Amino acid sequence: MPTQRSLGAKAQIANSAAMFFALGDETRLGLVSRLCDAGPSSITRLTEGFDMTRQAITKHLRVMENAGLVHRTQQGRESLWLIEPKRLAAVRRHLELISEQWDGALLRLKRFVEG
Amino acid sequence: MAVTDRIEKRILLQASRARVWSAPSDAKEFGEWFGVRFDGPFVAGAPLHGVIVPTQADAEVAKLQEPYAGRAFDITVDRIEPQRLFSFRWHPYAVEPGVDYSKEPTTLVVFTLEEQPDGIRLTVTESGFDQIPLDRRAQAFGANEGGWEKQMTLIEKHLAHAA
Numbered sequence: 091m092p093t094q095r096s097l098g099a100k101a102q103i104a105n106s107a108a109m110f111f112a113l114g115d116e117t118r119l120g121l122v123s124r125l126c127d128a129g130p131s132s133i134t135r136l137t138e139g140f141d142m143t144r145q146a147i148t149k150h151l152r153v154m155e156n157a158g159l160v161h162r163t164q165q166g167r168e169s170l171w172l173i174e175p176k177r178l179a180a181v182r183r184h185l186e187l188i189s190e191q192w193d194g195a196l197l198r199l200k201r202f203v204e205g
Numbered sequence: 206m207a208v209t210d211r212i213e214k215r216i217l218l219q220a221s222r223a224r225v226w227s228a229p230s231d232a233k234e235f236g237e238w239f240g241v242r243f244d245g246p247f248v249a250g251a252p253l254h255g256v257i258v259p260t261q262a263d264a265e266v267a268k269l270q271e272p273y274a275g276r277a278f279d280i281t282v283d284r285i286e287p288q289r290l291f292s293f294r295w296h297p298y299a300v301e302p303g304v305d306y307s308k309e310p311t312t313l314v315v316f317t318l319e320e321q322p323d324g325i326r327l328t329v330t331e332s333g334f335d336q337i338p339l340d341r342r343a344q345a346f347g348a349n350e351g352g353w354e355k356q357m358t359l360i361e362k363h364l365a366h367a368a
Contacts, residue, residue, distance in 0.1 A: 153335055185334065188297065189212050192329055195239060196216045198263055199327070202238040203220040203228050 117142065118150050125160065125173040132168050211332040217324045222288055225325045229316040230291040237261050240270050241278045247291070252281045279306075283313065291316045297337065310336040 117140065125131060137147045151171055154160045163170050218225050228234050232243040232253070240260035243253050255278040259267035283292035294311040312333040319326045 156335065185212060188331065188334075189214070192212065192214045192331070194266065196214055196327070196329065198238040198260055198266065199228050200216055200218055201263070202234070203218055203224050 117147075118154060121147070121150060121154070122159070122173065125171060130163065130165075130170040130172045132170055136171060210335040211330060212334075214329045216327050217321060218327055219324045222318060222320065222325055225318055225327060226288050226291075229327075230285060230287075240267070247282045247285065247293075249282055249285045252279065254279050281311070283315075289318055297331070297334075312337070 120140065121136060124136060128135070133144055133148060133151075136151070137144045140147060151160060155162065160171055160173055163172060228238060230247060232245065232247045235247075236242050236255070236258070238260060240258060241255045242258045243255040245253060247253065257270060257273045257276045257278050259270040259274060261267070278295075280293045280295045283294055285291055292313060292315040294313050296306040296309055297312045310333065312331050315328075315330045315332075317328045319328070
């Protein structure tokens, strides 16, 4: 089995995506993994294969854009969406830290009510 | 629900429902395990001011909280459904003194209680992270990361002892 270190950056992003999958939303996971696989993509291309309107997909992308997970770049007349791998890793790390903080708080609560 | 938006935690507690209920929903009790002192009781829909005081539930964690003692800890209580659900909104990274966070988006923290054959299951969810600007997240890390890592190490040590 390859170690975490031997995996490429792309695979690490895929790992993050796998973790996010455990947390929920399939459409956004799909968009994230598509952007990881295909690189910069137009809205037309991103909408292919989803049973959703361009508007709905754009809405999901905007939410991720606001969270700093993806961004847009203009190429000629076309607007392309790109993944932000560092941001994605940072967000993953961030949620892990908050999550650990709650673990600690709940252990204290446990001791408090059971003690 | 957004993939990056939400955290959910569950813990099974060997105590009565009433005992578990008051731990998160009574302002004074919340303060004791969490490490905060509020100005008054929790009232649905009402904002409440608090300050960080080291927790009384763990001496080691208390030591880590010491540098933050006295910092503002403001929440707005959301819903109170006795014995079942308690929720509030807060600013999850309001760690810098002197910064006005009141205009920034909040996250929603919800505690729910469920009866289980072997105890009371307490679930905590925190959601709304996608609305928090990422630079705010990064800033908060800079201030907190060392402390959190230390805190986790201590908790692991503690658990290893208890096992």
